[in-house]
Amino acid sequence: MLIKPNAVKNGFAHEIFLMVHNHGFKILAQKKLQLSEREAQAFYRVHAGKPFFQGLVEFMTSGPIYAAVLEKENAVAEWRTLMGATDPAKAAEGTVRKKYAESVQHNAVHGSDSDENALNEIFFFFSAREIVNAGGDIYQLHDILKNEQ
Ligand code: UDP
Numbered sequence: 345m346l347i348k349p350n351a352v353k354n355g356f357a358h359e360i361f362l363m364v365h366n367h368g369f370k371i372l373a374q375k376k377l378q379l380s381e382r383e384a385q386a387f388y389r390v391h392a393g394k395p396f397f398q399g400l401v402e403f404m405t406s407g408p409i410y411a412a413v414l415e416k417e418n419a420v421a422e423w424r425t426l427m428g429a430t431d432p433a434k435a436a437e438g439t440v441r442k443k444y445a446e447s448v449q450h451n452a453v454h455g456s457d458s459d460e461n462a463l464n465e466i467f468f469f470f471s472a473r474e475i476v477n478a479g480g481d482i483y484q485l486h487d488i489l490k491n492e493q
């Protein structure tokens with residue numbers, strides 16, 4: 345998951361991590377960083393060519409973000425539920441986006457949309473060594489994916 349620049353700027357990162365913790369996720373690893381333009385373009389490459397792409401890249405590079413690896417049974421779906429809908433106007437009560445998003449673009453947090461993309465996104469931000477040193481099992485992550493195919 346990512347905490348996007350607007351939420352970090354507004355000082356909500358700690359409260360968001362607290363929500364994550366209180367909903368039973370283990371925060372396996374986390375770091376604060378600022379994306380370059382090339383990095384943001386690469387991270388959001390599935391959206392390249394869409395009308396909101398350039399604005400999204402500008403927004404995501406506009407300030408520091410947090411990247412974190414969350415662990416929980418069924419983590420991808422569980423985090424998407426807690427995160428809420430992309431458009432905060434449609435996000436359910438009690439979700440992160442309902443509470444902290446300002447608009448469709450400035451929607452406070454990012455979540456992966458599949459186990460396969462989660463693994464790609466984890467390794468976009470963290471090295472295998474960082475995950476291992478945080479107590480994570482990268483080989484188990486790979487095995488879970490293999491067994492799903
Ligand atoms: N986004 C945007 N305008 C749109 C749709 C999406 O600015 O019309 C941004 C928004 O920040 C969103 C991100 O692009 O979180 C990725 O879009 P996606 O459809 O993957 O939504 P998500 O998976 O983040 O809910």
Ligand code: MG
Pocket residue numbers: 455456457
């Ligand atoms: Mg998405």
